[in-house]
Amino acid sequence: MLKxxxxxxxxxxxxxxxxILKGLSLQINAGEIHAIMGPNGAGKSTLGxxxxxxxGYEVTGGSVDFDGKDLFELEPYQRAAAGLFxxxxxxxxxxxxxxxxxxxxxxxxxxxxxxxxxxxxGEFLKLAKEQAGLLRxxxxxxxxxxxxxxxxxxKKRAEMVQMxxxxxxxxxxxxxxxxxxxxALRIVGEGINAIMRKPSKAVLLITHYQRLLDxxxxxxxxxxxxxxxxxxxGPELALELEEQGxxxxx
Ligand SMILES: Nc1ncnc2c1ncn2[C@@H]1O[C@H](COP(=O)(O)OP(=O)(O)OP(=O)(O)O)[C@@H](O)[C@H]1O
Ligand SMILES: [Mg+2]
Numbered sequence: 001m002l003k004x005x006x007x008x009x010x011x012x013x014x015x016x017x018x019x020i021l022k023g024l025s026l027q028i029n030a031g032e033i034h035a036i037m038g039p040n041g042a043g044k045s046t047l048g049x050x051x052x053x054x055x056g057y058e059v060t061g062g063s064v065d066f067d068g069k070d071l072f073e074l075e076p077y078q079r080a081a082a083g084l085f086x087x088x089x090x091x092x093x094x095x096x097x098x099x100x101x102x103x104x105x106x107x108x109x110x111x112x113x114x115x116x117x118x119x120x121x122g123e124f125l126k127l128a129k130e131q132a133g134l135l136r137x138x139x140x141x142x143x144x145x146x147x148x149x150x151x152x153x154x155k156k157r158a159e160m161v162q163m164x165x166x167x168x169x170x171x172x173x174x175x176x177x178x179x180x181x182x183x184a185l186r187i188v189g190e191g192i193n194a195i196m197r198k199p200s201k202a203v204l205l206i207t208h209y210q211r212l213l214d215x216x217x218x219x220x221x222x223x224x225x226x227x228x229x230x231x232x233x234g235p236e237l238a239l240e241l242e243e244q245g246x247x248x249x250x
Contacts, residue, residue, distance in 0.1 A: 001170055001202050002028040004051075006062035008227075011046060013056025020046040022227035023062070028170070031199045035213055035238060036206050038224035039246050044206045045089050047224070048174045052086035053079055067169065080106075081113035083169030087176050089206075091155040094146035099158065100128060100139075102146050103165050110166060131164030135191045152179030160191045171196055172204045177212035189215025210238045223249070 009021040020043040028034050038044055050057045051064065053076035064071040071079060094102065107127075108118040119127065132139050135157050147155050156176055163171055173192070180188055189212055196203045197216075205216060213221075213235060221237040222229045225246065231237065241249050 001030045001067055002026070002051075002204075003065040004062070005064070007047075007050070007059070007064060008061035009046060009050045010058045010060055011056065012058045017058075019060070020227055021050065024224070024228050025062075026222065026229055028202045028204060030169075030202055032219045033197070033203045033205065033216060035218040035221045036204060036224050036229075037208065037221065037238060037241055042224045043227045044224050045174055048086050048089075048172045048204075048206060051079075051172060052076060052084065077109070078113065080166070080168075081110045085163050085166055085168035085171045087156075087159050087163065087171065087173040089174040089178070091147050091150075091159050093148045093150075095148050097146050099142040099144060099146050100125075103128060103142070103162060106162070107165050127165055128161070131161045131195075134164060134194055135161050136187050137161055153181055153184050156180055157184060157188060157191075160188055160195070164191065164195045167195070169200065170202050170204070172206070174206045175208065176205070177207055177209065185211060186215060188212075192216050210242045213238050 004024060004026045007021050007024045008019065011018050011020050024047065036044055046057060050059060051071065059072055066084060067082060069082065074082060104124045107124065111118060128142065129139060132142060137157055141154065141158065142161070147158065150158060156179060159176065176188060177185055192203065193216055205212065205218065207213065218235055221233050221235060223231040223241070223246065231249065
């Protein structure tokens with residue numbers, strides 16, 4: 001589903017031009033869940049942003065094939081319509097735009113670029129209620145402006161409602177577990193499984209801790225350090241890292 005080959009990318013945001021990804025290779029097949037761990041500043045979010053096409057991140061080498069297409073030939077909205085979803089480490093607030101309206105526009109824009117008919121108001125509301133229910137999120141929250149005044153954990157949960165509505169093929173989830181309380185962690189973990197654990201889908205979880213992996217069991221765990229994948233293992237690698245730290249293991 002996703003084949004990253006020798007990817008090199010620079011951060012060019014805020015007037016810098018700094019190489020961050022330095023020859024990163026990773027293959028994710030349909031049906032697989034991968035976790036990426038690694039020290040602060042290693043380039044994990046940069047990887048997510050580069051794949052998502054965020055401005056300020058420039059590809060300088062390598063290639064990425066997503067579902068048989070050259071990912072970098074696609075505009076960010078085309079990547080999303082093709083089934084790529086990026087969950088942000090820091091979800092943004094959009095004052096003045098109601099969450100339900102935002103979600104409906106996003107869902108219908110993606111459907112339009114795939115040549116599918118728009119969801120009617122009723123159809124959309126049914127879908128939104130189902131997905132919000134899965135994440136135990138009150139529909140009233142979704143009537144508020146996007147993320148404005150949401151607690152850290154509420155933002156992460158709302159992002160999973162968004163993922164459920166958009167129903168992507170590949171989800172890259174950047175520290176979706178950060179800021180979640182103990183119950184929310186379980187609810188979000190079960191939500192990720194319900195939405196994404198399917199033979200036709202795949203997930204890349206960026207995380208610092210084992211705890212989310214207790215719910216969303218990864219097939220592979222990778223260590224990203226210095227802009228490359230320096231070690232790959234099974235779920236036991238996350239436990240080893242938690243016990244011994246990166247210096248000892250990677
Ligand atoms: N907009 C920016 N301007 C300057 N430097 C940046 C910018 N974005 C990222 N960087 C730098 O790129 C490097 C990689 O950052 P990135 O956010 O990818 O790390 P990370 O692995 O996600 O870390 P964390 O675990 O703390 O989230 C860091 O040194 C960071 O300071
Ligand atoms: Mg990060």
